[in-house]
Amino acid sequence: MARINEHYAKLPASYLFPEIGRRVRAYQAEHPDAKVIRLGIGDVTEPLAPAIVAAMHAAVDEMGKRETFRGYGPEQGYDFLVDAIRKADYASRGVEIAADEIFVSDGSKCDSSNIQEIFALAARVAVTDPVYPVYVDSNVMAGRTGPSGADGRYPGLVYLVGNEANGFQPEPPAEAVDVVYLCSPNNPTGTVATRAQLERWVAWARKHDAVILFDAAYESYISDPALPRSIYEIEGAKECAIELRSFSKRAGFTGVRCAFIVVPKTVTGTDPAGKRVSLNALWARRHTTKFNGASYVVQRGAAAAYSPEGLAQTQQQIAFYMENARLLREGLTAAGFTIFGGTHAPYLWLRTANGASSWEFFDRLLNESQIVGTPGAGFGPAGEGYFRLSAFNSRANIEEAIGRIRRAFR
Template structure:
C-alpha cells in the first residue's frame, strides 16, 4: 500500500486559531447581546489603496487584449517588478541587488516553507520561541525532527527563548546550528533588532557557516530611525542570509497574495562532497520546476505600491494601523498592564496580569471585555504568560476595546 509521510503524524493536532474560533463561537452563543471585538488574527482590514487598485484593473485589462495578453510569465517574477522593488525598497537602504537575486512569490508563508526544499535534512535548525508556527511545523513535516515533548518542543530543533528577561532578542545558540530563523520586526513579540544586534547575528552566522532565514514581513511598520529594514544593510549578510518580504501587511495584500525572497549570488552552502553550491541557482531551479509565477495582474498591482502615489497612500494606511498600535499600547499601560511591541510592529505583546496563563487571560478578556486576542502560548512554550493584540482594525473598535480593557483591568 502507498505510504504517507509519517512525519505529519508528529504534528500536534490542535492549532491555535481553530481553538480561538471555537471558544469565541461558544461565547457568542452564550452571550448574543455582547459585541465582540477581534484583535486576534493578524489580518489587515483596510481596502487596497487607489493607486494599487488602478494598476490591478489595468493588469486585468491587459489580459483582455491580444496585444497585451500575458500567459506564462517568468517563474521568478517579471523584471519590471523586481527592478522596481530593488530601486525603491533596497537602494534607499544602501543595498544593491541584481535582478537575478530576487524571486517574486505568492507570499512569505509559502516561501518560508518552501525554502527548506533546497537544504539537506541533516542541517540543524534554530528557531525562536515564541515563533510564527509555520517555521516549526514545516520542519516537522519535512522530517527534520523527532517527536514533540511535553513542553511542546520537537526533538532535533534548537529553540531560542525570547522573553522579557532578554528583551525578546534570543541569545546565540550554544550548540552548532546550520540554519537560523530570524524575524524582525517580530511576530508575535513586536521586537526589533538594532543594527548592532543584527550585526551580531550576521557575524555569528559567518563565523559558524550558518544560513539565516530573515523574515522581514513587517519591515514597513518600523517607525524608529536607525532600525535596519533589511539584513543586507549589515556588512557580510549577502554571504549568509536569505531575506523574505511580503506585500501582505505592507500593502494589504493578505487576500491578493504577493511576496518575495532574496537569495544573493554570493550565498553558498556545502554539497556534502567538499564543494560549494550557490543557493541562488538551487532556489531558481526549485521555483522553475515547482512554481509557475505570480498572477500577472497581481504583479502589476504590487509594482504600483512603489509608485510615488502608491507609496504615499500605503504609508497612510500603515500610519493608521500604527496609531491603533499606540492607542492599544498606551491604553494597556494606563491599565497597569506591561506591554511590548507596537512601536515598530503592528503587534502588541503583553504580559498577562496577575500571573494568569495565556489561555486564562484569553478567557477572562473575552468574558469581561468581549475582546479577542491571541494567547502567547500558542506561539511556543516561552509565550506562556503573554498575549498578542493586533493593531489591524477599525479605529472605533480599537478605542472601544481599549476602554473596555481599562475598565476591566485598570486600577
C-alpha cells in the same frame, strides 16, 4: 499500499487559530448580542490603496485584450516588479541586489515553509521561542525532528528563548547550527532587532558558516530610520542571509497574495562532498520547478505600491495602524499592563494580568471584554504568560477595546 509521510502525525492535532475560532464561536453562540472585537489574527482591515486598485484594473483590462494578454510570466516575477523592489527596497538603502537574486511569489507563508527544502534533511535548524509556527511545522513535516515532547518542543530543533531579560530578541546560540530563522520586526512579540543585534547575528553566522533566514514581512512598520529594515544593511549579510518580504502588511495584500524572497548569489551551502553550492541556484531550481509565477494582475498591483501615489497611500495606512498600536500601548499601559512591541510592528505583546496563563487570559478577555487576542503559548512554550494583540482594526474598535480593557482590569 500507499505509505504516507509519517512526520505529519507529529504535529499537534489542533492548530492555534482554529482553536481560537472554536472558542469565539462557542462564546457567540451563548451571547448572540455581544459585539466581539477581533485583535487576534494579524489581518489587515483597510481597503487596497487607490493606486493599487487602478493598477489592477488596468492589468485586468490588458488580460482581456488579445494584443496585451499575458500567459505564463517569468517564474521569478516580471521585470517591472523586480526592478521596483531592487531600487526602492534595496538600492535606496545602499544595498545592491541583482534582479536574479529576487524571486516573486504568491506569499511569505509559502516562501517561509518552502525554503527549508533546499537544505539537507540532516540540517540542524534553530528557531526562536516564541516563534511564527510555520517555521517549526514545515521542518516537522519534512522529517527534521522527533515527536514533540511534553513541553511542546520538538527534539532536533534548537530553541532560542526570547524573554523580558533579552527584550524578546535572543542572542545567537553557542552551538553550531546550519540554519536559523529570525523575524524582525517580530511576529508575535512586536519587538525589533537593533543594528548591533543583527551585527552579532551576521558575525555569528559567518563564523559558524550558518545561514540566516531573515523574515522581514513587517519591515514597513519600522518607524526609527536608524533601525535596519533589511539584514543586507549589515556588512557581510549578503554572504550568509536570505531575506523574506511580503506585500501582505505593507500594502494590504493578505487577500491579494504577493511576496518575495531575496537569495544573494554569494550565500552558499555545502554538499556532502564538502563542495560549496550557491543557494541562489538551488532556490531558482526549486522556484522554477514547483511554481509558475505570481498572477500578472497581482504583480501589477504590487508594483503600484512603489509608485509615488501608491507609496504615499500605503504609508498612510501603515501610519493609521501604527497610531492604533500607539493608542493600544498607552491605553493598556495606563490600565496597568506591561507591554512589549507595538512601536515598530503592528503587534503588542503583553504580560497577562495576575500571572494568568495565556489561555486563561484569552478566556477572561473574551468573557469580560468581548475581545479576541492570541494566547502567547500558541507561539511556543516561552510565550506562556504572554498575549498578542494586533493593531489591525478600525479606530473606533481600537478605542472601544481600550475602554473595555480598562474597565475590566482597573
